[in-house]
Amino acid sequence: MITLRFSLDLAGVLRNYDLTNPNAMAFCVLLNSATLVLIGLNGGTTCVVVITMDRYWQVVHPVHHRVHYRRWMMYVGLLIPWLNAFATHTVPVVSTTRIVNGICVTPVFHTEV
Secondary structure, eight states: OHHHHHHHHHHTTTTOOOTTSTHHHHHIIIIITOHHHHHHHHHHHHHHHHHHHHHHHHHHSHHHHHHHOOHHHHHHHHHHHHHHHHHHHHHHHHHHOEEETTEEEOSSSOOOO
């Protein structure tokens, strides 16, 4: 995603946003404010923590793990971090991002390249 963002920036796609183009706001929110990059970073990092905690529980407390573990627990443990990453970054960016004079302005998360 970082490579795609920088390639589009070098090509001039992310410099001037046309308000008549329906994709302009999507490009502004998803690429220019680095929303997709941060969702991947936050969700992936938290998933690694959840997997590490599950493995710790499995190795250090094997009897307790066998008695209380259900398969759905891992699915929920891997879904919640991605939803959290989506909610904590996308909601503030979408609600505060504007296109002003053809420039994408993201007051919450300012990512200057």
